[in-house]
Amino acid sequence: MTSITLTINGERRTVNVPPMKRLLDVLREDLHLTGAKEGCGEGECGSCSVLISRDGGPAELTNSCLVPVLQAEGAQITTIEGLAPADAAKLHPIQQCFLEHGGAQCGICTPGMVLATHHLLAKYPHPTLPQIQEGLAGNLCRCTGYMRIFEAVEAAAGASKAGKPGP
């Protein structure tokens, strides 16, 4: 067991876990943050996506199933639970757009899709369709057929254009 401190959704947390434990399992089992889902366990489906930044650097979309928790020591991690401001009763604009455009059905892929969209819009505030497709290529959805997700992303880009940027 190793004592590992990381910052999750703005809060410093310390866990005592084996250093090779997957970040995904630490989030779900030790920290009871079950928003990140396990789909494939091999970095192909994106349902375990989280955002990780280090030393104030840019938040990088990451498959938490492929991260040994020791590598996340000292990092700042945002999960779907932390995307909307904690004191806000509202959803994050990206979440709201997924809701309004039918971009979420069964919900397994949705946390990853929303975080991948957040990462995409940080890079390209007004993405083209190919940029959206590339940005979400690592997130698989078995329900929507993707078109409604693309519409939700376009709406979210429009929402930030209209002066409602995400945090």
Next chain:
Amino acid sequence: MRSNVTEYDLIAPATLPAALAALAENPGRYTPIAGGTELMVALSAGRLAQRQLLSLHKLRELRFIDVLPDSITIGAGTTFTDLRKHPVIASDFALLARAGSWLGSIANQNRATIGGNIVNASPAADSPPALLVYEAQVTLVSNRGARTIPYDQFHLSYKKTVLEPGELLFSISLPRRFGAYRSYIRKVGTRNAQAISKIALAGLALISEGKIADIRLGAASLREVPTRCIATEQALLNQTLSPESLPALIASARAALANEVRPIDDIRSTARYRAAVAANLLEEFLRGL
């Protein structure tokens, strides 16, 4: 079946000298892990044989891109996202940027390192065909010192490399001399996103006075290691390139390639398919010159 993570150990030395010292003190004990996009898949699937790992993830000394007038040196810990957004990679080494763009998803590219892609030594890996045509040199480091060798001498046989116990891949250097070359790269997989290649081919050619003055071909999944196609290059070198000569040139190139490669049947494809598609890719490259 899922691995029992309590049976595994991972250490994370804070500096490169500390990592090299830990590797030297215990020869063969630790397996280096960088972005984890290969080894963590094995862990999840319950087939990670190595029980003691050493993390390179936070070593700043390995994550750099140094640009000189005549060359570029890429630290082994550079991610494919770092590579894709670097202006000199985009301008001078476009084939490497392209290969990076189809390496898994954005999330994979944010973690996966060029060093890991090389050292994992898969014959299907995405970056080696481009590195081979760009005449890459690799610098290996241990606490006994450093050595630099041509990348085309790095892979010895299937999954076997020249790396000795205690030695790490430190950097990859590419000469900036291919600006006038015409270039080609294509990966053929089951689908465009997130699929490992069945076969990939990269090519560079310098055309001068209607002749192929220089040509370099690099391939994935055509031999047991990423490979240059030297005999095929020789068959094309100094040949005249014209509409009249093209059919015979293509025929001889296809024959040379078929004779040179040793593809295999595996879960992703068949030897027959790989040989046929490789020849088609080569023809596509030649027709575009």
